[in-house]
Amino acid sequence: MNTKVELRRPKAPSRFKHYLTAIILLLLLWGSAIQTESSFSELFHGLPNMLDLLREMFPPKWSYFDNIFDAMLETIRMALVGTTLGAIVAIPVALLCASNLTKRGLIYYPARFILNLIRTIPDLLLAAIFVAIFGLGPLPGIFALTVFSVGLIAKLTYEALETIDQGPIEAMTSVGANYVQVFLYGVIPQIQAHFASYVLYTFEINVRAAAILGLVGAGGIGHYYEITLGFLEYDKTSMIIIFTLVIVLIIDYISSKLREKLL
Amino acid sequence: MIEINNVSKTYPGGTKGLNGINLSVAKGEFVVIVGLSGAGKSTLLRSINRLHDITEGDIVISGSSITKATGHQLRKIRRDIGMIFQSFNLVKRTTVLRNVLAGRVGYHSTLRTILGQFPKEDIELAFQALDRVNIVEKAYTRADQLSGGQQQRVAIARVLAQEAKIILADEPVASLDPLTTKQVMDDLKRINQELGITTIVNLHFIDLARQYATRIIGLRAGEVVFDGPVEQATDDVFAEIYGRPIQQDELLEEAAV
Numbered sequence: 001m002n003t004k005v006e007l008r009r010p011k012a013p014s015r016f017k018h019y020l021t022a023i024i025l026l027l028l029l030w031g032s033a034i035q036t037e038s039s040f041s042e043l044f045h046g047l048p049n050m051l052d053l054l055r056e057m058f059p060p061k062w063s064y065f066d067n068i069f070d071a072m073l074e075t076i077r078m079a080l081v082g083t084t085l086g087a088i089v090a091i092p093v094a095l096l097c098a099s100n101l102t103k104r105g106l107i108y109y110p111a112r113f114i115l116n117l118i119r120t121i122p123d124l125l126l127a128a129i130f131v132a133i134f135g136l137g138p139l140p141g142i143f144a145l146t147v148f149s150v151g152l153i154a155k156l157t158y159e160a161l162e163t164i165d166q167g168p169i170e171a172m173t174s175v176g177a178n179y180v181q182v183f184l185y186g187v188i189p190q191i192q193a194h195f196a197s198y199v200l201y202t203f204e205i206n207v208r209a210a211a212i213l214g215l216v217g218a219g220g221i222g223h224y225y226e227i228t229l230g231f232l233e234y235d236k237t238s239m240i241i242i243f244t245l246v247i248v249l250i251i252d253y254i255s256s257k258l259r260e261k262l263l
Numbered sequence: 264m265i266e267i268n269n270v271s272k273t274y275p276g277g278t279k280g281l282n283g284i285n286l287s288v289a290k291g292e293f294v295v296i297v298g299l300s301g302a303g304k305s306t307l308l309r310s311i312n313r314l315h316d317i318t319e320g321d322i323v324i325s326g327s328s329i330t331k332a333t334g335h336q337l338r339k340i341r342r343d344i345g346m347i348f349q350s351f352n353l354v355k356r357t358t359v360l361r362n363v364l365a366g367r368v369g370y371h372s373t374l375r376t377i378l379g380q381f382p383k384e385d386i387e388l389a390f391q392a393l394d395r396v397n398i399v400e401k402a403y404t405r406a407d408q409l410s411g412g413q414q415q416r417v418a419i420a421r422v423l424a425q426e427a428k429i430i431l432a433d434e435p436v437a438s439l440d441p442l443t444t445k446q447v448m449d450d451l452k453r454i455n456q457e458l459g460i461t462t463i464v465n466l467h468f469i470d471l472a473r474q475y476a477t478r479i480i481g482l483r484a485g486e487v488v489f490d491g492p493v494e495q496a497t498d499d500v501f502a503e504i505y506g507r508p509i510q511q512d513e514l515l516e517e518a519a520v
Contacts, residue, residue: 167352176342176369
């Protein structure tokens, strides 16, 4: 009658791991702060200087608009050409990286490795390298943006390629389609909206990136940052900043609206 | 029309998918293959158009061996074999018409298909195919806006546009409700009778198999355990195929109630 029911309850997992993680993170933060000699008092002491700078920036020199308008156009053109070239190159690269389409580890692992390598190089460094090769001007800037775009678009596209529905591919194979036809009718329709969206997104980023490439002499509006900062003409600098901000906001807005429509 | 000679398939792990299958299907037959999940129905069907490779034996389609065919020759044999899938396998982001026209690409050069310009006759053929499955008004609708039954009818239209001489249907109604199941099976039967297209269907509903088939093939553990006209496929035969008495959920009518 009086059978003893033994209640079996699992033991709660130890929280030791969480505490340890928190301690390690705090140590890392503290160590980094010490090593870089960053302190809040420095920030506080610098505040008057910052206010001075802001005061000199205001009011912006509106008339400077005429001088920088062409450079801004050049910036957008650089981003446009760079993104387009990058998008074209990214298509075959993405195909090589997609394990479900390439099927050979001997091909897609090296392809991915190269892609990751490309993405670790900052665009400003790329621009500096290309300036050294091709000389000053927008051309090295465009090449830098192209390489950067390939890295980003190919990465996003191959990940999207790996999640596509295999069904249509199977169906196209059963219809008697050759490799190209399977790709055209089984893969592209599934991927084209994503691809267009990634290209637009990269274009947004490239406009922002192109705005500072001029710092290393790779064309565009960045050149004027360097000049005005060098001559301490902060009212002109603030004009450039405002103009850049407006353009970037407009392009971001249009691009994100388009991307909403696409997907 | 289809000769399957001593076909076996061993998977890399050593599991036998198919074991010494010998079958011969004549033109115009409506064959239903039944068997439990994992009995090798799908593998057998996909061996016929070589979506799966076999490890032993030979499969001959209208006189030419698909097992030995490569490249262009293989694609040409495949062009004559339409396939219908459980999950429809349409491109969902494209229109119904484009999906049906995709069945035509085997007839055209790569260059022509890159441009995507199909000849007028192809488009007419696609419309006729859609007409035959009563879905022509949806031609310009995107495939993902259709119900499951409608999508499967589009898939049938694709096979018709392909002008296939053989239709392989792998569990074509497994993801459909009983009413749509009947419509899709009726379409397949009508096409089989009117156009004389040899049809092989995998099913797991016993009463459906009895209702539509002219011949039933039972598979168990990769081997043919029954092959005969539908009249001979009694309850005992099915119990033999399934290795146990028939259960209620293997009957569509019962499952529907």
